[in-house]
Amino acid sequence: MSVPPSALTHQRSIYLAGVSGERPRVPFHITSLEQEAEKRLSAQAYAYIAGGAGAGQTVAANRADFNRWRILPRMLNDVSEVDLSTRLIGLDLPAPLLLAPLGVMELAHPQSDLAIGRAAAKHGVPLIISNQASRPMEEVAKAMGDAPRWFQLYWSREEELVKSFVSRAENCGCSAIVVTLDTKMLGWRVNDLDLAYLPFLRGKGIAQYTSDPVFQRLVDEMPEDPQAPKPRINLKSLATLWQMLNAHPGSPLDNLRSGRAQKAVKLFTGIYTNPTLNWEHIARLRSYTRLPIILKGILHPEEAVRAVDEGVDGLIVSNHGGRQVDGAVSTISALPAISSAVKGRIPLILDSGVRSGADMIKAMALGASAVAIGRPYAYGLALAGEDGVSEVIRGLLSDFELNLRLAGGTRPSDIDASWLVRAP
Incomplete structure (x- = not known):
């Protein structure tokens, strides 16, 4: 397991480079990051990556609802030493961070998933290889070496194809199958519709x-x-x-x-989609693989409890980045009820809306074991390929470490509900 460089070392290197007039190629501020990426991307690519469903209410809620919580720091703790390492579904990770599956990344950079995989491997951060990737999973796995990866599964109408995907994922070293539940059909994505653009048709x-x-x-x-x-x-x-x-x-x-x-x-x-997807499919998947099964897209606490009862190994609390149901509950709002219902029996990963180290702390205080990011690393990919993805990862980990230490903690396990208060 690689150990991320100290946030202080990272911070110092940026400031020292600035003495010679050198500024980061990839902005750290999320608004600037997205704005710079938009300049590099085609109108179609930016609409596909940045857009959400309908009026974008869920996309907005995913961000805004983090602001309903405030971190309550403690000052008189020794934070001279820090350890971000985390144990998650059989993996020893350098930090509680994963890269969520993003499809069609050739829209952002020719190296697409290979660049993403190499950057993830550099930091020891697991990549969930997309079912809709621009490169076959075997090529991505080869680029990642021994680094951890999972495979995202869209349940096809062709059951034999599902079995083949699962078998290939096992053979190329994926250590979990992540079943995406919320895309039984495409949401009403107005940014793409206005441009009459769907990359799969190309x-x-x-x-x-x-x-x-x-x-x-x-x-x-x-x-x-x-x-x-x-x-x-x-x-x-x-x-x-x-x-x-x-x-x-x-x-x-x-x-x-x-x-x-x-x-x-x-x-x-x-x-590629299957509107009949239900609990019977999840039960069948257990007969197809011995790998841990993780469900992505759970938002209702009753479904979370059912998942535990069905023997699922983990949940990704996700609304597909706001790309499916417009007006749906944000993931950070859904997390507390799911955490209360699951009672720590299986790990929870929060996806959709995470943009900062403070967001990571808030998610973990509300019950998440780890978080996953999506659009930010796509923007980094658009700006600087593999190096851009790497800088986004490193920046987020540094932000998390500094916020953790400044709030009075030295390891992710220190974070609990007492770290937060509700915003007025």
Whole structure:
């Protein structure tokens, strides 16, 4: 397990570099980070990464509701030594932080998931490899070496494909399966709709599928459909076709001749979500794998209790970054009731809205064992690739360490409900 550098050392190095006029390439302030990334990203990429469902009420609540709590520091504690290490679902981690699964990261940088994986490995922070990644899980695992990773699973309409994904995740060293529950269908994402842009229709973000033998067999078995609607032929549709041909394995010319790229996109859009997903699927998953099973997207305390009773190994309290149900409860608001219901029987990870070390403390005081971040590292990726992701991780860990020590603690286990008061 790697040990993160001291926050004081990190802080000092930044200030010393400033003596020579050198400023960080990746801003630490979350607003500046997002603004700078927006300048680098295409309008379509920024809308896909930053946007939420509907009017964006849940996206806003995920941030605003952290402000309902205030940290109550203690001053007269010895905080000269600090240890951020955490034990989480069989892993000894350098800090209570994970990288949440983000799909279609080729929108932010050509190295996409490989850059993310290498940065995560550098800091010993687990990456939850996305089901909608731009690179196959095996390539990401190879880039990460022995560093910890989990695999996010979207339950497909094709059960054999589910089994194949789980088997591949086991074989490439993933140490848990994270089932995303809240995407039985896409939410009403107005930023993407206004641009009429869905990256999957260009063959982006489906690398787990096109690299899978079961999926490729299903492509082979697809019947021709002469009645299928065809887009109008113009420069835009030809550019889309070119993207699709290049995204699929093999040469663009071979893909054009065979029609496999178009068939893969059509098959993917027909099977990647499963509206029937229920508790019976989770029970079946136990027969598919011996890995720990984590449910991502739980917001209701009754479902949290059911998950414990069903033998689930952990929960990620998440609302998909506000991208699915507009007006849904924020994750930090949902966390206390879930923590009270679960009573520490399984670990809770908070996702959606975490932007600072103070946020990490608040989440852990309300019952989380760890937190996961998403959009911030995507913005870092857009600005500086692997180095950008690394700087976002390192900055957040430094922020967490300093807030922990300044509030009177020296390890994550010191944090409890007594650290917080409700804001007036």
